[in-house]
Amino acid sequence: MSVMTPAGDYRESYHADMCIFPTRNSRWAMLVGLALCCAAPLVLDRYALSLMINIGMLGIAALGLNILVGFTGQISIGHAAFFGFGAFASAGFADLGVPVLLAMPLAALATTAVGLVFGLPAARLKGLYLVIATLAAQFILEDFFARAQWFSGGVAGRVTDAPNLFGVALDTDARYFYVVLLWVVLSFCAVANLVRTRDGRALIAVRDHYLSAEMMGVDLAYYRTLSFGIASFFAGLGGALYAHYLRFVSVEAFTILFSIQFLAMVIIGGLGSVMGSLLGTCFMVLLPEVVQAVADALQGGAIDRALKLGSSIAFLREMTIGAAIILFLVFEPEGLARRWRLIKAYWKLYPYSY
Amino acid sequence: MIAGAPPILEAVGISLRFGGVAALREVSFAVQTGEVFSIIGPNGAGKTSMVNCISGRYRPSEGSIWFEGRDITRPPANRRPAIGIGRTFQNLALFSHMTVLDNIMVGRHHLLRRGFLSGMAYWIGGAQRDEIAHRGEVEEIIDFLDIQHVRKAPAGTLPYGLRKRVELARAVAVKPKLLLLDEPMAGMNLEEKEDMARCILDLNEEWGMTVLMIEHDMGVVMDISQRVLVLDFGRKLAEGPPEVVLTDPQVRRAYLGGASDGAPAGELATAP
Ligand SMILES: Nc1ncnc2c1ncn2[C@@H]1O[C@H](COP(=O)(O)OP(=O)(O)O)[C@@H](O)[C@H]1O
Ligand SMILES: [Mg+2]
Numbered sequence: 001m002s003v004m005t006p007a008g009d010y011r012e013s014y015h016a017d018m019c020i021f022p023t024r025n026s027r028w029a030m031l032v033g034l035a036l037c038c039a040a041p042l043v044l045d046r047y048a049l050s051l052m053i054n055i056g057m058l059g060i061a062a063l064g065l066n067i068l069v070g071f072t073g074q075i076s077i078g079h080a081a082f083f084g085f086g087a088f089a090s091a092g093f094a095d096l097g098v099p100v101l102l103a104m105p106l107a108a109l110a111t112t113a114v115g116l117v118f119g120l121p122a123a124r125l126k127g128l129y130l131v132i133a134t135l136a137a138q139f140i141l142e143d144f145f146a147r148a149q150w151f152s153g154g155v156a157g158r159v160t161d162a163p164n165l166f167g168v169a170l171d172t173d174a175r176y177f178y179v180v181l182l183w184v185v186l187s188f189c190a191v192a193n194l195v196r197t198r199d200g201r202a203l204i205a206v207r208d209h210y211l212s213a214e215m216m217g218v219d220l221a222y223y224r225t226l227s228f229g230i231a232s233f234f235a236g237l238g239g240a241l242y243a244h245y246l247r248f249v250s251v252e253a254f255t256i257l258f259s260i261q262f263l264a265m266v267i268i269g270g271l272g273s274v275m276g277s278l279l280g281t282c283f284m285v286l287l288p289e290v291v292q293a294v295a296d297a298l299q300g301g302a303i304d305r306a307l308k309l310g311s312s313i314a315f316l317r318e319m320t321i322g323a324a325i326i327l328f329l330v331f332e333p334e335g336l337a338r339r340w341r342l343i344k345a346y347w348k349l350y351p352y353s354y
Numbered sequence: 355m356i357a358g359a360p361p362i363l364e365a366v367g368i369s370l371r372f373g374g375v376a377a378l379r380e381v382s383f384a385v386q387t388g389e390v391f392s393i394i395g396p397n398g399a400g401k402t403s404m405v406n407c408i409s410g411r412y413r414p415s416e417g418s419i420w421f422e423g424r425d426i427t428r429p430p431a432n433r434r435p436a437i438g439i440g441r442t443f444q445n446l447a448l449f450s451h452m453t454v455l456d457n458i459m460v461g462r463h464h465l466l467r468r469g470f471l472s473g474m475a476y477w478i479g480g481a482q483r484d485e486i487a488h489r490g491e492v493e494e495i496i497d498f499l500d501i502q503h504v505r506k507a508p509a510g511t512l513p514y515g516l517r518k519r520v521e522l523a524r525a526v527a528v529k530p531k532l533l534l535l536d537e538p539m540a541g542m543n544l545e546e547k548e549d550m551a552r553c554i555l556d557l558n559e560e561w562g563m564t565v566l567m568i569e570h571d572m573g574v575v576m577d578i579s580q581r582v583l584v585l586d587f588g589r590k591l592a593e594g595p596p597e598v599v600l601t602d603p604q605v606r607r608a609y610l611g612g613a614s615d616g617a618p619a620g621e622l623a624t625a626p
Contacts, residue, residue, distance in 0.1 A: 014489040015482075190474035197473030197481050198459075198466040201452070205460045208449035215409060215443075216528065217435035217464035226470065272451070 018196065037181055041174035049173045051285060056180035057241040059281040060187045062265040063274065064234025069263070070271035071195065072227035073207030074122070075131055078138035079235055079262040084254030085141060086111040086236025087243035088152050091160040094244070100163035101179070104240035108233050114141075115232020116225060123224035138256050145251045157250030160243045176245055183241060184278075187234060192274050194230075203227055204272070264321060268328045270337025279336040287324060288317045360423055362387040362532055362564050363408065368417035370403050370588075377403040379588045380417070385532070390558050390565045392575045392596075395585035396608065401568045402444055404585070405534050408566070409441045410434050421532070435464040440530030442521045444537045444568070450510025454501060454520050455492070457509050461527025462488045492527055499523045499553065515546050522550075526557065533557065535567035539574060547571065551578055572600075584608070 019027075041049060065079045090107035094100045118137040125133050145152040152158060162171035163179060170176050194200040205213035206223050214220055243249045261284060269280020295313050298304045328335060361384035370378040378400045385391045393401045406412040408419055410431035418427045421437055429437070440461070449457050466488060472479030496502055499519045504512055509520055518538060525533060538554065539547045551574050557563045558578075569575050575582060576596045584591040584599055586608040592599045599605060 014486050014493075018482075018485060018489065193476035193481070194470060194474050197470075197476065197485060198463060198468060199470035199473050201456055201460050202463060204452055204456075205449050208451055209447050211411070212443060212447035212449070213460070214431045215411075215434065215441055216460045216524070217432050218460070219432050230470070 034185070038178075041177050046173050049177055051289070053173060053177055053180050053245060055278070055281050055285050056177075056184045057238050057245065058262075058265065058285065059238075059278045060183060060241070061235045061238030062262055062269070062281045063187055063191055063277040064231040064238070065262050066266040066269070066271065066273070066277045067191065067194075067203070067234070068227050068231035069266055070273065070276075071200070071207060072203045072224060074224060074227060076134040076137075076228075076231065077131060077256065077259050077263065078118075078134040078136075078141065079231070080254045080256070080258035081138045081141035082111050082115055082232045082235035083239040083242070083258070083262075084145060084249075084251075085114055086239030087249045087254075088145065088158065088239075089236065090240035090243050091158045091249055092151060094161050100161055100244050101165065104163075104183075104237065104244065107240040108237035111236025111239070112229050112233040115235070116229045119225045119228025119232070122228060123221045135256075138259055142251070142254065145254070152249075152251055155251070157248055158243075160247050160249060162247060163244055180241055180245075183237060187237065188274060188278070195274065199223070199226070207272075261321070264325050266335075267325060268335055270335025270340075273335065273337030275340055276335050276337030279340060283324070283336060284321070287320060291317050291320050359387060361385055361420075362422060363566065364420040365404070365408070366418050366420065368404065368407055368414045368419070370400070370407060370412060371415045376588050378407070378414070378585075381585065381588070381590045382417075383583045383590065383593050385564060385566055386581075387564055388558075388562070389580040390554065390567070390578050392579040392582045393566070393568045393585060394570070394572070394575060394582055395591075398587075399585040400588040401585055402536055403588075405441065405536050405566070405568060409439060409534055435461075435528045435530070438531035439534065440525040440528035440532075441534035442518075442525045442536060442538060444540070446514075446517050446521060448509040448517055448521055448524070451508055453506050454509055454512070454523075455496075455505050457520055458492050458495060458523050458527045459485075459488065461524040462492065465529065495523050495526050498526075498556070515542055518542070518550070519553075522553065526561070526563075531564060533563045533565050535565065535569075537568050537570065539569060539571060547574060554578060576600075 037052075040052060044052070061079065061083050065076065068074050068076055086107045089110045090100070090103045093103035093106050093110075098106060118133070122130055122133045122137075146154075162169050162176070164170065168175070170179055195204070202213065202218045202223050203226070205216065205218055206220055210220055265280035265284045266277060267280070268283050269278070270276025292313065295304075295316070332338060363385040364382075365384070366382050368378050368381045369376065381400070381404065393404060395401055403412060407414045410426070410429060410433065414427065418425055420426065421439065424437075426433075426437055434440070449460065452460070466484055468479060468481045468484055472481040476482050496505060499522060501516065501519055501523060504516060504520075509517065512520065518541075522535070522538060525535075535554070539550050542550060554565055554567070555578055558565050567579070579596060581594055582596045582599050583593045584602075584605050591604050591608055592602045
């Protein structure tokens with residue numbers, strides 16, 4: 001059980017009991033993890049680093065979607081469009097002369113505004129109607145990207161700048177990594193704090209039992225809209241980081257398939273789990289790599305010849321993602337977050353685990 | 355009760371229709387400040403509907419509801435905690451994936467002032483101070499209802515009797531002047547009922563809450579309520595002290611005649 005704490009680890013005050021990392025070991029593990037991340041650019045090769053950057057950027061957006069889907073119990077299949085909006089908006093602000101590091105949060109705020117426009121009516125919808133409304137958001141935004149050349153650069157796409165800090169261009173993976181890491185830490189801390197305070201509880205209450213939430217004074221429409229706003233903010237922020245990392249943004253990237261991948265991240269990671277958002281993103285980013293590695297290993301063998309791995313690798317990747325979602329829904333509906341908790345509980349009590 | 359003191363709650367000519375079904379027909383009654391007031395009646399009599407009207411869940415088709423001299427017929431349910439009304443539900447309505455502690459903290463929603471931005475900036479916006487202060491008060495409620503041992507358990511994993519307590523704790527956390535309880539003892543054994551009755555009396559006498567409850571167990575109703583309202587097929591049959599109301603021939607007929615719901619016909623007959 002996750003509520004178990006080792007004997008002797010007493011909480012002396014409500015303050016201590018309300019920490020994000022309640023045991024000394026968990027705090028140490030966090031600090032060590034952070035230190036390892038900070039050291040990553042020094043030891044990892046460029047390829048591994050780019051995977052980590054991807055996990056960070058997408059993880060922030062997945063975190064946003066988890067607030068909407070996991071915590072508030074709504075759904076969105078238009079998340080990638082908001083991610084894209086953030087990317088274009090940040091590129092746009094940067095072109096207007098705003099420093100890139102400032103353009104990114106500004107773009108996130110602009111995306112929040114767009115999210116609220118779609119969220120206001122969506123807050124009054126439920127179930128299938130909400131799915132359709134967010135589907136509409138996806139297509140409306142995609143259409144907007146395609147038509148508004150000034151915004152998206154049209155078919156040619158949009159070239160973006162690397163951020164710049166006191167004259168140092170953050171244009172290598174090793175440098176950009178820290179930009180992403182900073183935003184990941186800020187975003188995940190903010191959401192971990194949110195869910196243990198008033199408005200976060202209200203969001204979860206709306207999901208679990210909206211009638212009694214209302215009776216406790218929770219304004220349903222406000223909180224449903226708010227969760228759209230917050231989800232869009234993080235989608236926009238992730239998109240902005242993406243834009244200035246790839247240094248090029250174009251319309252084709254932000255399709256409904258991408259939206260569904262975001263959904264897969266939060267389902268696999270664990271709906272309603274802050275850490276799960278990151279775990280699910282890791283899984284989704286690393287899975288294709290694993291598929292590729294397996295295909296490479298099998299190259300030239302009988303299986304390769306039978307399945308034509310070389311030519312159908314893209315197809316195989318989609319299949320494994322689909323299979324992973326189904327397997328998780330069936331066998332681990334609480335996602336990787338539950339495994340994570342079990343492992344944590346094990347280490348908390350180590351070596352007296354039984 | 356002080357004669358002439360204004361009632362804390364007054365329902366005036368409440369009618370409620372669902373399509374062709376009239377759940378309530380011109381029901382009027384008043385709850386005095388400081389009393390324990392019970393609504394009784396057979397299943398389907400409209401008791402829950404009445405509580406839903408008071409708590410803003412339903413808007414009455416006709417009539418008005420007054421709280422401390424103020425018309426509260428129109429404000430929506432989410433305004434009730436600020437007005438001073440808290441409630442529990444007949445069918446358990448906890449946030450089942452949240453811990454017991456968090457469930458009860460949701461009751462503090464209208465008292466906690468910091469929004470999501472302060473919440474996100476936990477350490478610097480004052481949210482931490484707020485949370486700790488309210489946590490202290492919530493712990494008092496947890497002690498009072500004797501649910502310390504399940505504080506960190508997800509509410510959905512608890513047995514029925516405990517869940518009822520947690521729901522009461524959550525309603526108490528709202529700090530209501532008027533507490534609405536919809537069948538707080540349904541499905542409980544004798545011992546649990548006695549505990550619950552004790553709690554309700556303490557809330558009334560020591561915490562100063564006026565209580566309006568729906569209850570089937572006539573023994574409990576007689577024991578702890580100062581006055582009762584009897585509903586039958588959406589109509590008011592009687593209102594007054596229990597010993598007077600239960601001798602009313604109309605009330606006896608309603609109970610002894612159509613007691614199809616396990617409502618306490620027998621208990622009524624043996625009631626003193
Ligand atoms: N939401 C609703 N829609 C339709 N009919 C309802 C609704 N709520 C209550 N009723 C009807 O109103 C009547 C009174 O129900 P209720 O207030 O739940 O009775 P009680 O709590 O006294 O058992 C019943 O006939 C019930 O079917
Ligand atoms: Mg009822």
